[in-house]
Amino acid sequence: MQHIDEQYIIRNFDTALKKGYIKAYYQPVIRTLTEQICSVEALARWQDPEMGLLSPYLFITVLEKNRLIHKLDLMILENICYTYNEMREKGLPLHPFSINLSRLDFNEMDMLKAISDILEKYNVPSTAIHIEITESVMLDNTAYFRRIFDSFHEAGFAIFMDDFGSGYSSLNVLKDYSFDVLKIDMRFLSDIGMRSKKILSSVVNMAKAIGIHTLAEGVETREQILFLRTIGCEMLQGYYYSKPMSSEMYIDYLSASNITVEKRSESDYWDTIGKVNFLSPDPFNEISSDNFPIDDTSVLRESPTALALIEIDGKKVKFQYANRAYLDEINKLGYNNTREMEEAIESMPVVYFQNINEQIEMSLKTGKLIKKDHFANAVYFTYSTKCIAKTDSKYMLAASIKTFDPARTANREQMFEKYSRILIDTYDHITIIDHENNRIITRLYSKIGFTNEYLTMPLDKARVLFAQNEVIESERERFIKFTDISFVKKHIEKTENPILQQPFHIKNQDGKFIIRDIRIIRTTVEDGERFLFVIQSMSPSAQKKALEALEETFDDFN
Ligand code: C2E
Ligand code: MG
Ligand code: MG
Numbered sequence: 326m327q328h329i330d331e332q333y334i335i336r337n338f339d340t341a342l343k344k345g346y347i348k349a350y351y352q353p354v355i356r357t358l359t360e361q362i363c364s365v366e367a368l369a370r371w372q373d374p375e376m377g378l379l380s381p382y383l384f385i386t387v388l389e390k391n392r393l394i395h396k397l398d399l400m401i402l403e404n405i406c407y408t409y410n411e412m413r414e415k416g417l418p419l420h421p422f423s424i425n426l427s428r429l430d431f432n433e434m435d436m437l438k439a440i441s442d443i444l445e446k447y448n449v450p451s452t453a454i455h456i457e458i459t460e461s462v463m464l465d466n467t468a469y470f471r472r473i474f475d476s477f478h479e480a481g482f483a484i485f486m487d488d489f490g491s492g493y494s495s496l497n498v499l500k501d502y503s504f505d506v507l508k509i510d511m512r513f514l515s516d517i518g519m520r521s522k523k524i525l526s527s528v529v530n531m532a533k534a535i536g537i538h539t540l541a542e543g544v545e546t547r548e549q550i551l552f553l554r555t556i557g558c559e560m561l562q563g564y565y566y567s568k569p570m571s572s573e574m575y576i577d578y579l580s581a582s583n584i585t586v587e588k589r590s591e592s593d594y595w596d597t598i599g600k601v602n603f604l605s606p607d608p609f610n611e612i613s614s615d616n617f618p619i620d621d622t623s624v625l626r627e628s629p630t631a632l633a634l635i636e637i638d639g640k641k642v643k644f645q646y647a648n649r650a651y652l653d654e655i656n657k658l659g660y661n662n663t664r665e666m667e668e669a670i671e672s673m674p675v676v677y678f679q680n681i682n683e684q685i686e687m688s689l690k691t692g693k694l695i696k697k698d699h700f701a702n703a704v705y706f707t708y709s710t711k712c713i714a715k716t717d718s719k720y721m722l723a724a725s726i727k728t729f730d731p732a733r734t735a736n737r738e739q740m741f742e743k744y745s746r747i748l749i750d751t752y753d754h755i756t757i758i759d760h761e762n763n764r765i766i767t768r769l770y771s772k773i774g775f776t777n778e779y780l781t782m783p784l785d786k787a788r789v790l791f792a793q794n795e796v797i798e799s800e801r802e803r804f805i806k807f808t809d810i811s812f813v814k815k816h817i818e819k820t821e822n823p824i825l826q827q828p829f830h831i832k833n834q835d836g837k838f839i840i841r842d843i844r845i846i847r848t849t850v851e852d853g854e855r856f857l858f859v860i861q862s863m864s865p866s867a868q869k870k871a872l873e874a875l876e877e878t879f880d881d882f883n
Contacts, residue, residue, distance in 0.1 A: 329376060329379065329383050329384075331387050331390075333376070334379075334383070334384050334387045334388070335387065335391055335393075337373070338384075338388065338393055338396075338397075341371055341373065342396060342397070342400055346371055346372050346373055346374070347369060347370070347371045347372075347397065347400060348369075348370055348372065348404055348571065348572070349367035349368065349369065349370070349401045349404035349405055349408070349572065350367070350368050350369075350370045350569035350570060350571055351365045351366070351367060351368075351408070351422075351569060351570055351571075351572065351575040352365065352366050352368060352562060352567060352568065352569040352570070353365050353562070353566060353567050353584070354366060354423075354540060354560050354561070354562045355560065355561045355562065355566050355584075356559070356560060356587055356595055357550075357553060357554050357558060357559055357560060357561055358554075358559075358595065358598070358599075358634070358645045358646060359587065359595070359645075360584070361584070361585050361586060361587040362420060362579075362584060362585070362586045362587060363420060363560060363586075363587045363592065363595070364420050364421040364422065364423060364455060364560075365420060365421075365422050365423070365575070366422070366423040366425075366457070366562065366569075367401050367402075367404065367405050367422055367423060367424050367425075368381065368425070368569045369381045369384075369385070369397060369401055369425075370569070370571075371383075371384055384397075385397075385427070389427055389428075389429050392429065392432075392433060394427045394429050394430060394433075395427075395429070395430045395433040395434060395436070395439075398424060398425070398426055398427065398430055399439055399440070399443060401424055401425075402424055402440060402443050402444075402454070403443055403447075404572070405422045405424065405449075405454070406443060406444065406446075406447035406449050407447075407572070408422075408572045408575070408576070409422065409447070409449050409453060410447060410448075410449070411572070411576065412576065412579070415576070415580075417576070417579055417580070417586075418579075418585075418586035418588070418589075419453070419586075419589065420453075420586050420587065420589070421452065421453045421454065421455050421483070422453060422454060422455070423454075423455040423456070423457050423485060424454060424455070424456060424457065425457045425458075425487065426456055426457065426458055426462070427462070428458075428459075428461060428462035431462075431470070431473060436473075437473070437476050437477055437480060440454070440482075441480060450481070451480050451481035451482050452481045452482075452483075454482055455482065455483045455484070455485050455505075455506070456477060456482050456483070456484050456485065457485045457486075457487040457508065458484065458485070458486065458487060459486075459487045459488045459491070459492070460486060460487075460488070460489065460491075460492045460495055460498045461492055467501050470502070471501065471502060474502055474503070478503070483505040483506065484502075484503075484504050484505055484506075485504065485505065485506040485507075485508055485540070486498065486499075486502075486504045486506070486507050486508060487508045488508065488510050488513075489507045489508055489509050489510070489528070490509060490510070490513050490524075490528070491510060491513055499531075499535070499537075504537055505537065505538060506537065506538045506539070506540050506560075507528070507532045507537050507538070507539050507540065508540045508541075508542050508562075509525065509528055509529075509539065509540070509541050509542070509558075510541075510542050510543045511541055511542065511543035511544055511545070511549060511563065512543040517546070517548060517549055517552060522552060525541075525552070525553070525556060525558070526556045526604055529556050529557055529558050529604065530556075530602060530604045530605070533557070533600060533601075533602040533604075533605075534602070536600065538559050538560070538596065538599055538600075539557075539558045539559050539560070539599075540558070540559065540560035540561070540562060541553050541558050541560070541561055541562070541563075542561075542562040542563055543562075543563050543564075544561045544562060544563030544564075544565050544566070545563055545564050545565050546565060547565070549565070550565065554646075555603070555648075556603060556604055557599075557601065557602060557603035557604060557646075559595075559596075559599035560599075566584075590716055590717065591716050593714075594714045594715065594716045594719075594721065595714075597713060597714040597721075598634060598645075598713060598714050598721050601632075601634065601713065601723065603628060603632065603646070603648060604628060605628055606628055606629060606630065607628065607630050608628050608630060608632045608723075609630050609631075609632055609709060609711075609723060609725040628648055628650065629650055630650060630725060631648065631650040631651035631653070631654045631725050631726050631727065632646075632647070632648050632650070632651055632723065632724075632725055633646060633647040633648070633651045633663070633723070633724045633725075633726075634646040634647075634713075634721055634722070634723055634724075635721070635722045635723075635724055636719055636720070636721050636722075637685070637689075637719060637720045637721075637722060638718060638719035638720075639718070639719075642667055642670050642671070643667065644663035644664075644666070644667060645721070647663045651724075651725070651726060654706070654726045654727065654728050655726065657704055657728045658701060658702050658704055658706070658728070659702045679849045680697070680699055681699060681708065684697050684708060684710055685710055685722060688710040688711055688712050688722060689712045689715075689720055689722075692711075692712055693711065694709060694710075694711045695709070695710050695711070696708070696709045704728050704729070705728065705729040705737055706726055706727060706728040706729065707726070707727045707729075708724065708725075708726055709724065709725040709726075709727075710722050710723070710724045710725075711723050749769075749770055751861065752770065752859055752860065752861050753771070753772045753773050753841065753860045753861055753862050754768075754770065754771040754772065754773050754775070754858075754859065754860040755768070755769040755770045755771070755857055755858070755859050755860075756768045756769065756771075756780075756857070756858045757769055757855055757856075757857060757858075758784060758810065758855065758856040758857070758858055759784075759855060760784065760810035760811075760854070760855075760856055761853065761854070763783045763784045763785060764783060764784055765779060765780050765784055765787060766855070767780070768780060769857075773831070773833070773834065773860065774834055775791070775794075775795060776794075778790070779791055784810075788804075788805055788808045788809075789805060791804075791808075792804045792805050794832070795831055795832045796829055796830065796831060796832075797829070797830035797831075797832075797838045800829050800830055803827075803829075804829055807825070807827055807829075807843070807845070808845065808858070810845075810856055813825050813845050813847075813856065814847070817847055823846060823847040823848070824844050824845070824846050824847075825844065825845045825846075826842065826843070826844045826845075827842075827843055828840050828841065828842055828843070828863070828871035828872075828874065828875060829841060829843050831843075831860060839862070840863065840868050840871050840872060840875075841860050841861065841862055841863060842860070842861045842862075842863050842867070842871070843858075843859070843860055843861075844857075844858075844859045844861070845857070845858055845859075846859060
């Protein structure tokens with residue numbers, strides 16, 4: 326490390342400030358899930374004409390000792406304000422900036438007032454500034470600092486706890502103060518071995534349990550990022566993404582690099598999503614219970630509950646996160662990864678996912694946890710969904726999936742077959758109609774024994790002939806109207822009920838007309854829309870009611 330005379334710093338500090346040798350350098354903070362810039366930390370740099378570039382480690386302690394540090398910190402804030410306004414003028418997307426404050430700043434002056442005055446002078450909102458404080462700041466005088474922090478919070482500033490874990494009283498500090506973000510310095514963990522991983526997992530888990538956001542700084546490798554992503558650490562900062570840059574370099578970087586800045590309107594959305602605890606044994610139900618439990622103690626492994634965060638942006642579906650258990654489950658459905666599933670969703674016709682789509686729509690509409698059973702790719706599964714955050718244009722869905730084990734699936738399939746036969750047996754007659762091609766596809770089942778002739782002719786002819794042959798004369802006209810599929814569709818749309826139902830007198834095999842319940846049911850299959858024409862017999866009491874209803878004619882039916 327460089328050596329420099331303390332006196333040199335003291336003697337030259339004022340000149341350095343005045344001449345602009347001391348400047349803020351900017352290091353971006355990256356949102357882990359999106360890899361967009363969500364804020365930037367300002368770090369002091371002293372570019373001395375004689376001594377060259379001085380590291381903050383060399384001058385900060387000297388300035389602190391000599392009660393000068395507040396001057397530096399307010400200068401850095403002014404630097405931020407310049408940069409902020411320059412970005413605003415250039416039309417660049419804006420984001421918050423962090424400043425580092427020292428414990429001694431608060432001894433020197435009313436820091437909140439000094440900071441607010443500068444922001445007012447430059448017309449920069451307090452929500453654009455995050456305050457970073459190391460735990461040593463608060464070692465004693467808890468009540469005093471709590472009051473100070475409360476007043477910063479009230480004024481709209483977020484407070485970050487810097488270098489968590491470097492001191493010896495971190496847990497106390499967490500208990501006594503309400504921070505918004507915990508900054509964990511990766512450099513305190515000499516390697517990313519098993520022990521470090523366990524420590525990091527525990528810290529992230531704990532932070533989520535008490536509702537504090539997590540940021541890892543000093544991130545240098547892809548390996549670290551992958552791990553931090555798995556455990557749900559929300560933000561990243563470090564040389565891997567970028568070293569601190571001068572204001573000019575940073576503005577060039579923003580204009581030139583392919584890295585983008587998170588939209589302000591989406592920050593709350595990502596903050597809300599960031600609270601999901603990927604490590605909880607049951608993250609999904611934790612999300613659903615609306616308040617996050619704080620009594621959770623098992624922290625060292627990824628959750629055994631399948632969990633994915635799926636972003637829905639109009640028609641676009643994107644998995645932002647999926648844990649191991651989720652990947653295992655979609656594997657059973659035949660997908661090797663979430664990308665394959667996204668592709669399948671994109672390329673398949675919407676009707677294929679009709680049931681799941683309906684479930685998702687309901688989740689979005691109600692904001693509640695929705696749980697439904699589905700059958701796809703020969704597997705039964707229960708799908709749970711809940712909308713956890715939204716912006717004007719997109720939604721984040723938390724989803725969990727639980728497939729039935731194969732033995733149970735096989736068993737279920739057998740049961741399903743058996744019971745669907747029994748169900749079908751409760752009908753007298755079922756035909757499947759392909760209305761688009763004006764034809765009857767097949768007669769699935771019939772106890773009544775109508776002639777097969779109807780199956781061989783176009784649908785519109787079959788309807789009329791069926792009315793003539795099988796329906797009592799006074800009801801023929803109504804029957805023809807009732808079986809007009811374009812009319813049925815309109816009715817279904819209006820009532821939001823896929824079943825249209827009316828009683829008719831239908832001829833029995835002995836030639837007598839018996840009142841029966843007729844339904845037209847809309848269904849969707851892989852290749853489109855189908856209608857089922859279903860006849861069911863009625864109990865004597867149902868017949869009586871139907872006859873009464875027939876008296877009232879079907880006026881509302883138009
Ligand atoms: P800090 O606030 O924890 O800042 C992070 C430090 O880590 C910065 O060092 C940054 O350059 C460095 N860093 C960032 N990413 C990486 C990485 O991937 N690998 C490694 N090895 N280092 C990384 P810097 O700028 O030397 O600042 C040191 C400390 O000095 C800061 O730690 C902060 O506590 C203090 N400091 C810096 N600027 C100011 C200031 O304006 N006011 C006050 N009061 N303190 C400041
Ligand atoms: Mg800092
Ligand atoms: Mg730090």
